[in-house]
Amino acid sequence: MIIYGPAHADYDYDLGPVILSDYFHTPYYQIVQNITGQSTVTPSDNNLINGKMNFDCSLALNGTTCVPNAGLSKFRFTSGKTYRLRLINTGAEALQKFTIDNHTMTVIANDFTPIHPYDTNVVTLGVGQRSDILVKAIGNPSDAFWMRTEISTNCSHTNQPTALAAIYYEDADTFSTPKSTATSYEIKNCTNDAITLTEPLFRQSPPETPAFTQDIEISFQPNATGAMVWMMNNQSFRANYDHPLLLLANLGNTSYPDDPQWNVYNFNESKSIRLVVHTIDPLSHPMHLHGHNFWVVAQGTGTWDGTVTRPENPQRRDTQLLDVGNPYDPASGESYIVLDFIADNPGVWPFHCHVAWHVSDGLYINIMERPQDITERQIPSIMAQTCRDWADYSGHNVVDQIDSGE
Ligand SMILES: [Cu+2]
Incomplete structure (x- = not known):
């Protein structure tokens, strides 16, 4: 579209x-x-x-x-x-x-x-x-x-x-083979262009101090059963198809102590949220947030010193590459991105890596935003019908969930 x-x-x-x-x-x-x-x-x-x-x-x-x-x-x-x-x-x-x-x-x-x-x-x-x-x-x-x-x-x-x-x-023979030479460029890292280069046309500035800051460490490590999975803050995601989180939140159920693998971060009524995402693992991750454009207020390697790039108008988008880290340099081998957004869209929003195999292995959290307002939203009846259809299907069939289920 x-x-x-x-x-x-x-x-x-x-x-x-x-x-x-x-x-x-x-x-x-x-x-x-x-x-x-x-x-x-x-x-x-x-x-x-x-x-x-x-x-x-x-x-x-x-x-x-x-x-x-x-x-x-x-x-x-x-x-x-x-x-x-x-x-x-x-x-x-x-x-x-x-x-x-x-x-x-x-x-x-x-x-x-x-x-x-x-x-x-x-x-x-x-x-x-x-x-x-x-x-x-x-x-x-x-x-x-x-x-x-x-x-x-x-x-x-x-x-x-x-x-x-x-x-x-316009006058070229369209059956000919082009003879041109490839552009040479330097591959320095696995990030997007410098955020100093990418300034939004319409100015918007994030709050100087976000209402809530969440630190998120990404790592690849064995889970309790020894399977190698992606984790965010030492927890890998796994969906429960029978319990859609938005529906639970709509019914006022917003805490899931028995299900840490649902990876829910409840930001309650915070008006603005900052995610400080970092990794020492040597793979890069295109990190994507649903429901928002975030400001990319910083990216780099080592430990973020708190400096915001162009605070009056930082880059805004919905997916940003997190660079590779260097596990052989534990002191300063981390890479980081810092993402700010305004909590102006009540819901339960996925924040995940867009690499298919990484999200399959659990590189995913749910951002619960303004749960009080979620209870006041009307979920369209077609969604409720989908839930009934699913319950009917899964009641008569074994559902083979081969990955995280995102
Ligand atoms: Cu990834």
């Missing part, structure tokens, strides 16, 4: 969504079964732009699905015109580095939050992140160039990192 908001930067044509995604030949359910509770990784088999990229199926594992020569996505440019591309990382695990040979890109929005435009030769997108960019067609009418997205192998696991799409100018 595209929402056409007012444009704050001029362009001639909207090319619509450009979907970047890692791809696995092994079916999703099978991968989840293989990784849940294990410390194994499943590298992706390929990388796609708008669902396409060729593949040599002789390299595919036996018993997996593989379609050779799926072809490449193709785009048309007219010399001198400016194009808007709506980049989306819809993948399962990959951190994407998006480039267009010979072209500079102008980033105008992150996660649908308009920002003051800035130029870059590479756009970084963690799973679930979106960036709107403008590209000026500076080539000649007969030119052809590669559009590329590369899975960062420093930050993700893949056997084939490169996805290509072709851009043909």
